[in-house]
Amino acid sequence: MDERVDERVSERVVERVDGVLGVSPVIPVVVIEDSADAVPLAQALLRGGVGIIEITLRTPAALAAIEMVADQVPEMLVGAGTVITPSQVEAVTAAGAGFIVTPGAPDGVLRAALGSGLPLLAGASTITEMMRLAEHGLGAMKFFPAEASGGRDYLAAVAGPLPHLRFCPTGGITPATAPSYLALPSVACVGGSWLTPRSAITEGAWHEIEALARDTAALR
Template sequence: MSVLDLSPVIPVVVLDDPDRAVPLARALLAGGVGVLELTLRTPTALESLRRIAAEVPDVHLGAGTCVRPADVHAAVGAGARFVVSPGTTPSLVAAARDAGVPLLPGVATVSEALQALEMGVSELKFFPAEQSGGAAFLAALRSPLPGLRFCPTGGVTAANAPDYLALGNVGCVGGSWLTPDDAVRAGDFDRVRDLAAAAAGLRG
């Protein structure tokens, strides 16, 4: 199954404290969201990946903000089952293929989407979504580029997610609203579970 078909929303998670990783992943799973993208934006991100992979194996674990081939290999070594990048380069595509995992690379223009298609990549992250034309831009791409599917990320919220999910070329959206920083820092994982439950029911 494609990563884009696992959930209407892929939570985009930034974690400073690896001790929060497992309870957060369990809360998302309890809410009905069995996938997450943990970004490599903190020094402890790989440790958080390792803990989730070991202790919450039912979660389809991804690693985001992979910007170099080394990031891809480190993330996969820590247990990531897919990787996400804010952009698309031949070296990232090659690294993901070498590691044997799906890559969801970012694009923001028609030319970038065509370049990804030339590299054999047809499932893409549209980033930053709201700043790059939003749902209207993706709707305009459906006819000329019918073979592409997208996960819009960047400025996507519970309020505008249905606009994206209503599009035929959008499989899911990525968003950080499921794991608010204040809730994670406070250990309020019931709130995370409830936000995940609401997201799991989102349909355009």
């Protein structure tokens, strides 16, 4: 991709990523085993005050789940997570994803994601990776895996040399640790799986997920 084109694409992506980061203090990171669960899950989160969901491409049901939420729950901003190949970028774009989340940012995936025009939260865990994403115009990114990579203290230290960057830490964050991350000026939101326990999804305990969402929405 021509660097000038890459720069223009990045500008459009950056303009829209702030809208993703501002929806909720926590982005629910979800693994869907049965696409039929996607719509009632999204509706339960909405009732609890959380208007965003990241459905990870870790199961065969994920693409259908993204498409169903995008089509049937338009009030919910649905994103695709664990996007690791250019072909997956094409697939989630066609499915109606509203944003893309990657665990890392190799050249092929980064170019494809930027070229999609969708808001992108690309993963980074080292200062070099963060600086590389910033060179592409991405001032906001996913810090992953957050706890295993140094956690809150690491991000606080990063803010010294890189005060212009904003983060969505994801990986190992709990309801107990989320507030300490959110207290950092560089943290816009966090990603967490505790809002959507697998057992609650399997059992259709949507009231439980609604209550967890309500508690989460009150974090900020």
